[in-house]
Amino acid sequence: MAFTEDTLPSLEAWKCFVRRLEERYGLREVPRASWLGAQRPDFLSHALQQRVAYLLPAAVCDDLSQKEARFCSISDQSSTEAKVAVPGAIIAAYVGRNLQGPSGGVHGGAIASLLDASIGMATNPRSDPDGYVTAQLVVNYRQIVPLGSYVLALAYVHDREPARRKCYGMSRLVDAGALAQSTDTCALQLQRPLEAARRDTARERVYADATALFVRQRHRPETHGERSLQTAAVNRVESVSGFLGAQARPWRASL
Numbered sequence: 001m002a003f004t005e006d007t008l009p010s011l012e013a014w015k016c017f018v019r020r021l022e023e024r025y026g027l028r029e030v031p032r033a034s035w036l037g038a039q040r041p042d043f044l045s046h047a048l049q050q051r052v053a054y055l056l057p058a059a060v061c062d063d064l065s066q067k068e069a070r071f072c073s074i075s076d077q078s079s080t081e082a083k084v085a086v087p088g089a090i091i092a093a094y095v096g097r098n099l100q101g102p103s104g105g106v107h108g109g110a111i112a113s114l115l116d117a118s119i120g121m122a123t124n125p126r127s128d129p130d131g132y133v134t135a136q137l138v139v140n141y142r143q144i145v146p147l148g149s150y151v152l153a154l155a156y157v158h159d160r161e162p163a164r165r166k167c168y169g170m171s172r173l174v175d176a177g178a179l180a181q182s183t184d185t186c187a188l189q190l191q192r193p194l195e196a197a198r199r200d201t202a203r204e205r206v207y208a209d210a211t212a213l214f215v216r217q218r219h220r221p222e223t224h225g226e227r228s229l230q231t232a233a234v235n236r237v238e239s240v241s242g243f244l245g246a247q248a249r250p251w252r253a254s255l
């Protein structure tokens with residue numbers, strides 16, 4: 001999909017989405033951004049005001065150099081805080097018919113991927129996006145996720161053993177209801193544990209939950225300079241939207 005103004009979410013749509021998240025999950029408790037990546041500079045100022053640490057619309061870009069340029073232009077602004085660990089994350093996504101598993105329901109592999117990706121984002125700080133990898137993922141499938149749903153994966157890190165390179169996280173996949181219907185697939189990294197991820201609320205339908213063990217890699221396939229950090233951040237969000245087939249759904253700009 002080409003990366004054009006038409007495929008970008010409008011700033012108003014993002015404001016609306018973040019406001020709804022704040023209302024539902026008390027994100028106003030989240031401190032100022034540690035790092036933020038976005039496709040347009042106007043997202044940056046808004047998200048910093050909103051104290052959201054990481055806000056990435058999953059618009060798909062054709063051209064790597066174009067992507068890098070966009071990320072370079074904004075990532076420096078919070079580099080001093082970039083080393084802060086990120087203990088919470090939210091992924092908002094649309095799961096469509098291309099993910100069919102049981103009749104009328106979403107495939108369990110796609111559900112596991114979303115849960116895994118959200119815990120991975122909560123586990124890995126911006127400064128080291130590939131540091132921790134999934135060693136173990138245990139998924140409880142509680143209800144069929146209807147095809148064509150909007151879902152939220154709410155993740156947090158509950159235990160970290162730096163000396164032993166281990167990190168434990170959890171995530172819940174809940175029905176987003178009306179909350180995410182005006183956004184494309186997106187991910188937010190948070191600086192504090194997401195309280196809402198720890199508990200069920202009566203307002204939410206919980207489709208699945210997962211616990212995971214992430215282990216810090218001893219040997220990396222490559223050394224990450226700033227350039228590849230940015231590339232990794234872009235690729236990561238694209239991988240989420242890619243495995244969800246998000247490009248198959250036209251962006252809805254109306255609120």
Ligand SMILES: CCCCCCCC(=O)SCCNC(=O)CCNC(=O)[C@H](O)C(C)(C)COP(=O)(O)OP(=O)(O)OC[C@H]1O[C@@H](n2cnc3c(N)ncnc32)[C@H](O)[C@@H]1OP(=O)(O)O
Pocket residue numbers: 116117118119120121124132133134135136164165166213215216217218236237239240
């Ligand atoms: C959208 C993107 C979001 C970003 C997140 C991406 C998440 C992913 O999808 S990652 C991709 C899937 N995962 C992988 O490919 C990982 C492949 N596996 C590996 O690389 C290695 O096995 C790795 C790094 C996990 C562990 O290897 P290694 O460094 O040799 O571990 P090792 O030293 O033996 O063990 C370290 C500790 O972890 C424990 N451990 C390792 N693997 C496991 C496991 N599978 N189950 C339980 N415990 C384990 C060990 O028991 C040990 O514990 P302790 O310190 O208490 O003795």
